Amino acid sequence: MSPKITTELLRQLRQVMKSSRYVAEPIQAYIVPSGDAHQSEYIAPCDCRRAFISGFDGSAGTAIITEQKAAMWTDGRYFLQAAQQMDSNWTLMKMGLKDTPTQEDWLVSVLPEGSKVGVDPFIIPADQWKRMSKALKSAGHVLVPVKENLIDAIWMDRPQRPCKPLMTLDLSYTGIGWKEKIAALRAKMVERKVLWLVLTALDEVSWLFNLRGSDVEYNPVFFAYAVIGTNTIRLFISGDRMADPSTREHLLLDSSLEAEFKIQVVPYESVLTELQAICVGLSPKEKVWLSDKASYALTEAIPKAHRYLTPYTPICIAKAVKNAAETEGMRRAHIKDAVALCELFNWLEKEVPKGSVTEISAADKAEEFRSQQNGFVDLSFATISSTGPNGAIIHYKPVPETNRALSGNEIYLLDSGAQYKDGTTDVTRTMHFGTPSVYEKECFTYVLKGHIAVSAAIFPNGTKGHLLDSFARSALWDCGLDYLHGTGHGVGCFLNVHEGPCGISYKTFADEPLEAGMIVSDEPGYYEDESFGIRIENVVLVIPAKTKYNFSNRGSLTFEPLTLVPIQTKMISIPLLTQKECDWVNDYHRKCREVIGAELKSQGRHEALQWLIRETEPITKMH
């Protein structure tokens, strides 16, 4: 990997930083955050501005360019990659290390007195703006919004913003029509006494209108905003996508309709001016609801007295609690996904000994088997296919430079998932195609015990997921081991594989309480640097639990695995399991055999069925 030469680009950027065509007064520093205007986790090529200016294309990083310097903040996952991709114009700021200054502190230390620091107000979330602005102000500088993006100004061959066709989802997939969703949303708005709601997150707009897109890789979303009033609906969307007859019909654009369900289609770019116009017309005490993670530009457009900010919009919360149709869709998607993985693992078992399978070819084969399934749309994220030491790199993605052959001597970890029209999958299995060492089995078994502890946990209604995180670690902790990532994230239904507002992590306390119908992942792991990686991940559905008693009439919850893929029993050190844990494994495998076995049979996949039956043999604990 050779670094991108950025000398000329930085010269041009510094020029526009002083050009009256772009800025009212010259700015002494320009901040280039990672994200897009929708705070998306995955971004489109046209939004990869930080990668364009620096060469560093990891998923997280913030660039700051001053008149003299250029610096990049990123975290431990990307220290090596960033150092390799950036030329000597750039200073790498290793976040999390003791001596690394914050962006604010660094700016204060390098800026001349009374400097102006610019940033695209559409890209920076309001809370980050606030923090940065405060820090700069207290040091005598000022953060200024720069309307035109300065990277775009110098990016000659910047790709177009994607504008791919939309897909409509009928009631059999969504369970609830968009009119009903709007009505429920308006009831929430009345409850909170707000007149307007602004949606900026792409998956929230997609979910609300029962539409899907493919503007962003892996995420079936499209670029749009929505502004919902008590009597109006505005959908901000680009291009001629509303010309498609099926979309028009789905949104009832040509029907005579109650006025409050009439969708006004407005150009994507006009969201700011439209929002400003709405705010001009507000009476005192009238409020506009917005996520506190929305962009500074949209937040600022709403006068402070009219802002109603919450960490999550009501759509984010409604979307997280899957209805019966969505849950059934997720079940179907997971059955198809399990079929593909049984095929894959059966194939790997035969092919790996021949020495011809690599991390990349295994990932490709996984995609091939998935794409044979009905309703397959795309992968849900870049497949993590890693063997041996590569498995210890938690966010590894195989590339030709690192590609490693699978063998009978190393652990293989596959973390992968797909988008089906019915739902989204995300599953990790760790396996060995030879004879695992005693130590590898021991570590695998601790991870499995943690996985089971979460999956089988019973907890009161209203419990937040972060309170379950330690259950996943307890067996590892007992032996002095641990893993440095969270245990689970929310999963969308044919939507983003990572979604809020729930999850299972020691890191966040802003998660919403778990509710029946929510879907999260359960994925503890253990990683030994330069040696191996282990992770066992199922997607699980929150369901009511039957308990002997019912304190305070609160009711209890537990999880039901939607993922039904065998967990390699060869990797288990059975004496380390309790009888209850053994029973869990056997019950789980019985269900895999029943449900996935039936599907393999009906798809005529007999060899994979034989593999499934072999892999789901019950285990027995000796007494």
Place this chain on the structure above:
Amino acid sequence: MSPKITTELLRQLRQVMKSSRYVAEPIQAYIVPSGDAHQSEYIAPCDCRRAFISGFDGSAGTAIITEQKAAMWTDGRYFLQAAQQMDSNWTLMKMGLKDTPTQEDWLVSVLPEGSKVGVDPFIIPADQWKRMSKALKSAGHVLVPVKENLIDAIWMDRPQRPCKPLMTLDLSYTGIGWKEKIAALRAKMVERKVLWLVLTALDEVSWLFNLRGSDVEYNPVFFAYAVIGTNTIRLFISGDRMADPSTREHLLLDSSLEAEFKIQVVPYESVLTELQAICVGLSPKEKVWLSDKASYALTEAIPKAHRYLTPYTPICIAKAVKNAAETEGMRRAHIKDAVALCELFNWLEKEVPKGSVTEISAADKAEEFRSQQNGFVDLSFATISSTGPNGAIIHYKPVPETNRALSGNEIYLLDSGAQYKDGTTDVTRTMHFGTPSVYEKECFTYVLKGHIAVSAAIFPNGTKGHLLDSFARSALWDCGLDYLHGTGHGVGCFLNVHEGPCGISYKTFADEPLEAGMIVSDEPGYYEDESFGIRIENVVLVIPAKTKYNFSNRGSLTFEPLTLVPIQTKMISIPLLTQKECDWVNDYHRKCREVIGAELKSQGRHEALQWLIRETEPITKMH
């Protein structure tokens, strides 16, 4: 309980709210918080202003008096008591209920436009001031500091602020001399680049100077502030307490001493003016360190640019990590305390069947046995002695109106502790003097399983206590049960029985990571309204744990019980325990027998020794 008649008092208060002798301009509302100027949990009679004006004397509550109304906010523990103690002038605001307005919202709804709301700036913590001030401002009102306390102005027979003699602690108790503590503190100040530190918490001042007092019930502290500079030490303290020769000698007040260790003794009341004088002399960038929980008055005295606020002062954190002398003192205190409880339980076993023991007489007897022990100073909190349905009231304190006789038909819960010159104790045991029901035993066993799960937990260095809270609940959750309080709090060494900055609770995430040497309680429970209460509480010491592996070289921690009082095996449903849990109980009881047995023997308490031996018989799990 008949309510306090407050009509005349409220009339007087409303008069001073308009009197130019007390306020520059009339105020339309006056806030009377619960606390004192040191944010103490337990307060002296002279600080019980809210109780004086309202009659309601629970430990938590805020009164607000406007020109027309008087309202009291308190939580679920006190709804009944507050309703009984207050007359019809008062409106009870039940916190935690959906329809109860916040203090801010209520004020905004009742105040005339452009009102002034007053509060004593010494009593309100800075963070509460900020929140209240912001809310009032945005509604067109203003929060104003009223220098002279308006309750004091109308409280004719207000008690004097206590000014009891001090006790000095030598190195055998403290392990570190106060000069050494000051030197270590100054090193921390240099590290954080601050010039001054202000201590407002009474236990922090006591700990720093190795002094104890008895100004506040149960808490061996005295009214004082301390301001530490890089070269100066100021101790703000009232009365002639510095006239005592042993105190003078302890503080080296008459010795020729390096200037930086010379303590200037300053009147208690002058803290604000002295702090203001210090701040006048500050150069730009010079900082003063203060807890963000300190009073608005002291916080405001430091210009914003000079403030260095942290949730915990370095003394709070240093005090929490006990040194060898403190740990040994805590061990000695717990041995003596266990002796007293063995005596008590042996006595109860004989006396309860006679029908003459009540909750109050049992509590008195516990105090009597404790007071026989060397170095006994006081109780560490009001004894919770409760039987049958009273046990379900978590913060119960027996009074004649509720006093209940102990019997062979009901569960008895005793949560009690003492201050010894060596250390502070806090222990809860739940027992039955007859035959517990199957259900009572079942619930007790779940609580015990939770207690053991925390006590035996192994976790990485740097783990915060709140991550362990769910371990205490897991067995209860499995059956649909739970308890509505945290699992543990920090415990001082001959200091406050509740101290920060560590603890074990689902509620707080601001706790500092657990470290070897910290001491916390482990006290899960289960409470069945109108029926019984169960709690099993030990004080435990954080110690390094030996583990098979050592991930990332982080090291591991676990707990060692300091409390060594038998857990009634009669209450245990042994089949519900795992073998590991059985072993834990037997190991614990073996230690109780060894350590407490030896002490009972050496104190010649033979009958209690026989009781101990009986109560620590091993339990056996049938296979």
